[in-house]
Amino acid sequence: MSDRDDALSISNPRLIAAIYFGLLAVIANIIIDSVLYALGVELLFPYYQAVLLAAVIAAVFGALFGDKIIHSQKPYAKKVFWWGFLMALVALPFHTLFFLFFFQHTHPHLFGETSVVYYINMYALVLFYSFILFGIWLALLAGFAAVYLRGHLIYHMMNALYIKRKVPSNNDETAVGTQTPQHGQSTITMDEKSKPL
Numbered sequence: 001m002s003d004r005d006d007a008l009s010i011s012n013p014r015l016i017a018a019i020y021f022g023l024l025a026v027i028a029n030i031i032i033d034s035v036l037y038a039l040g041v042e043l044l045f046p047y048y049q050a051v052l053l054a055a056v057i058a059a060v061f062g063a064l065f066g067d068k069i070i071h072s073q074k075p076y077a078k079k080v081f082w083w084g085f086l087m088a089l090v091a092l093p094f095h096t097l098f099f100l101f102f103f104q105h106t107h108p109h110l111f112g113e114t115s116v117v118y119y120i121n122m123y124a125l126v127l128f129y130s131f132i133l134f135g136i137w138l139a140l141l142a143g144f145a146a147v148y149l150r151g152h153l154i155y156h157m158m159n160a161l162y163i164k165r166k167v168p169s170n171n172d173e174t175a176v177g178t179q180t181p182q183h184g185q186s187t188i189t190m191d192e193k194s195k196p197l
Contacts, residue, residue: 017066084146
């Protein structure tokens with residue numbers, strides 16, 4: 001059995017991680033917003049902006065950390081988990097910054113004071129509560145998601161890309177080049193009249 005790890009040679013690890021974490025962020029954001037809405041918490045800004053913000057931030061940081069996650073050498077579980085954990089913690093301050101930017105446009109009455117100290121205090125307060133309420137949990141989930149990406153999903157993708165197809169056998173059926181087989185068949189069954197002479 002070969003010890004070669006094909007995941008280390010896969011191309012575009014940043015793109016794969018960006019798409020993966022972007023989609024996970026959309027799902028997580030929909031779940032979090034739905035739970036908060038069910039608990040009676042009013043949406044702070046439009047739903048599509050929240051989903052778009054989460055997807056873009058997650059995709060950008062997935063791309064930044066994708067190479068480290070996918071191209072980690074075996075044994076990779078702990079290392080990949082901590083890369084995913086760190087990715088979420090580093091992304092959260094940027095998410096909070098853009099969150100406040102969108103929030104300012106939907107609730108301008110809260111931003112009446114224009115001093116820099118006021119904005120810094122507001123940012124620090126929102127960032128603190130983001131870490132307490134969601135940050136650690138999202139970082140843990142991002143760590144496990146990174147392990148799943150590196151340990152399972154990447155191999156499923158490679159198997160789907162490089163699957164070996166069987167050549168049809170000539171036992172009972174004759175493969176015909178231009179005709180299309182019926183659903184589920186690899187070859188076309190020809191009756192005696194249609195067989196070539």
